[in-house]
Amino acid sequence: MIFLTGATGFVGSALLHRFIDNGSEVVALVRNESIQLQSGVKQVVGDLTNLSQSSGLAMTLKDTDVVVHTAARAHIMDGKESDPLNEYRKVNRDATLELARLALEAGVKRFVFVSSIGVNGDLNTWPFTENDVPFPHDNYSLSKYEAELGLLEIAKQTCMEVVIIRPPLVYGLGAPGKFGSLVKWIKKGVPLPLGSVHNLRSLVALDNLVDFMILCADRERSLKAKNEVFLISDGEDVSISNLLRKIANAYGVKSRLFPVPVYLMRFLAHLIGKGDSAEKLFGDLRVDSSKARDLLGWKPIIGMDNQLKKMVNSEDG
Template structure:
């Protein structure tokens, strides 16, 4: 059985559908008030923030049982007992839940909020999974662990030279380090997957905003942007996660870090033209000089947004193909066409 967190999120819901279609027995961890799950999928309601409060103590592995026997901090472990019983029947955990990256985070201490869910809750769940006999823990991390941008022709690889500065990326990095330590201490296999921007039906955030602007025919000053960015189609990412969650098919994935992408780079302008083509609308991209736009963005306090639109971010995903024999299941044009079809059905 696969224990899946984030089962109602963008990636998690697509993965859940794929696993159910494949006949895999899935148990989902969901938040209070989450959407209904496919028939036959059992679920447990739990808030990751509450899980973090009980005991993520990274980067050092601390036994759940040791913590339970030393309740000097007064924390209640009763809730974890039911979660532990569920994990005892699971072979693999796929942890797709997270506090997502927020562009304009207004939290008093954003790093503390990211750490609570992305680091502490992750390591609490992983340590409990290890003691419950789970064989493999698949962690959906982020390319932000590597950084925000690359130099042309120098794609990110799994190994990194220094921790990220971005609070979201740092929380994911610290979770990764703690997971590898838990793997070393307990023997539970850990697989870490760092995707770049994920696009597909129902994609949230800035990508959804860009698509909406293109669909509405709003002129965008991005016609001169010739950067190189790696993306990953939702179908490709889901297929790779499903592969890593199958220990028989991917024994070599144990304790490895994978960067995953569509295997091609596109400029922001090329991406938007492809979106326009998929939706059957005219591309309206104005050839405004990039330097001028960067200057204007900094004056408006939007320098970080400009970096994401104009900078390079290339990913080397060769390891996934060579080590695991994984192959792409969909092209960018095909995934964008599925997005357009999904939107047509959703708004009928």
């Protein structure tokens, strides 16, 4: 049996559908009883930050073979928190390690953790690999890295296997954050001064990430994934301008991009205190996912153009 967290989220909900389609028995952690998932999915009510108070969790984990942990805190809103790092740590580090300890006590065989490429860093001049020295660039990434360290220590000292996945930006139907904003701008025909941005970014299609997670949750098919870290991507690096054109093409609209020198946009961004955001938008972030291919025989099941078309068709349909 598989125990899944984050089942109502962007990645978790897609993963849940794949598990059910594959005939897997799944139990999902939900925050309250009012949440209703698809038919056939068992639910356990609980708060990640207070797992000890979740009735039925310990018993459920005793029947679980693999925990797949996708739930996370990705944003601190409105600057209201006096200690943002601590707020990230509560969910992304502390709750993760508490769930892992409970899983260990229950005899769970494998713990699959969705981390972030941000653990490697936010920019690079050559593709990131699993062997790079981690350089988390913000509080979110740091909290994820600390969770990774704790999980690997548990794996080192016990017989519970750990698999860590660091995806770059994930795109697909319902994608939140930056990708969701790009889609909205393109659909509305907003003119964007990004026609001269020719950087290289690795992304991962939702279908590809889910497929890799399905593989890692299957111990028989992924024996060599034991206690390993994986970076995955589509294997197709694109510039922000090319990505926007691909999105526009998928929706059958014109990409209203106009050229503005990147150095000028960087300068203006720094003037208004948005320098970090500009660097992430204009800089390179590439991922080498050859380890997943070489060790597990995994390869992407869908290309960017087809994932975007699938996204549009799902919206229409």
